[in-house]
Amino acid sequence: MEKMLKRNEIIAYALDFASYLLSKLENGEINRIILHGSVARGDFDEESDIDLFIDINDIKFEKRIAKLLENYYKTNSYKEWELKGLTNEISLISGKLDSDEWKDLKRAIMNTGIMLYGKYKSDIEKVKHYTIFSFENIKPDSKRVSIFRKIFGFKIGKKKYPGMAEKINAIKLGKGDILVPIEHTLELKKFFQEKKVSVKLYDVWMD
Numbered sequence: 001m002e003k004m005l006k007r008n009e010i011i012a013y014a015l016d017f018a019s020y021l022l023s024k025l026e027n028g029e030i031n032r033i034i035l036h037g038s039v040a041r042g043d044f045d046e047e048s049d050i051d052l053f054i055d056i057n058d059i060k061f062e063k064r065i066a067k068l069l070e071n072y073y074k075t076n077s078y079k080e081w082e083l084k085g086l087t088n089e090i091s092l093i094s095g096k097l098d099s100d101e102w103k104d105l106k107r108a109i110m111n112t113g114i115m116l117y118g119k120y121k122s123d124i125e126k127v128k129h130y131t132i133f134s135f136e137n138i139k140p141d142s143k144r145v146s147i148f149r150k151i152f153g154f155k156i157g158k159k160k161y162p163g164m165a166e167k168i169n170a171i172k173l174g175k176g177d178i179l180v181p182i183e184h185t186l187e188l189k190k191f192f193q194e195k196k197v198s199v200k201l202y203d204v205w206m207d
Contacts, residue, residue: 010039011114013086014050015204016173018116019132020072021054021065022202031055032097032118036109049091053102053109055118062094077174115205129182132202135192136176147195151178151188164188179204 018033037051038044054065069092072078081087097106138144152172153163165172168184180188185201192199 007039007042007044009084009086010044010050010088011035011206012171012173012179013081013088014039014052014090015116015132015179016077016081016177017069017072017090018052018204019134019173019177019202020075020077021068022117023134023200024068024071025061025064029056029058029061030117031057033116034097034109034118035114035116036105036112037091040114041112047088049089051091052093052116053097053105053113054092054094055097056094057096059095065092065094077177080175117202117204128206130204130206131180131182131185132173132204133178133180133188133192134176134200134202135197138197143195147197150191164191 014035021033022030032053032055034053034055035051036053038048039050056062056065069090072090093102093105095102097109138147149161149163151163151165153161153166155161164170164187165178168187169181170184170188171179173179178188189199189201
């Protein structure tokens, strides 16, 4: 059970990086982001890297993606993961997954990989559809506090008041990122629209 909880935390950490990466790139530059290797298989240890394959249309984006990983390690979001004890190195491979170069790796990815972002493929089975909501810089501060309380809940003394996230089985990924089951996407989207908060949405699939 403890290892499963750790695995879920690592996947949430990987999703947070995926969300950051997507927010810095234009639509269409990335086809898929797939978690593979020991974490995806479940045979990882505390020192295991987090192996991600970034399926891109053009190899010219490789250096840019590598630079964005460097920048991610400087973000407040990453520092929050550090405080939780999650400092596993993210290991990136960027390329065209359907090319001959990655034929062998693709076979392994399709057997055990976890789709973090991208269009559903019939050869990746038993996956669940989620939406990442990315929202930040809500102003003024009073509005931000109100919205965060509504979504994530709050405590007064020993009394806990659950937020929307708990009620819809959503998972907080970072300071302004939340992973939402697809069946509750419209509900949360409507909430943000009513509050006039701009959000970015990303589709992801996980097993």
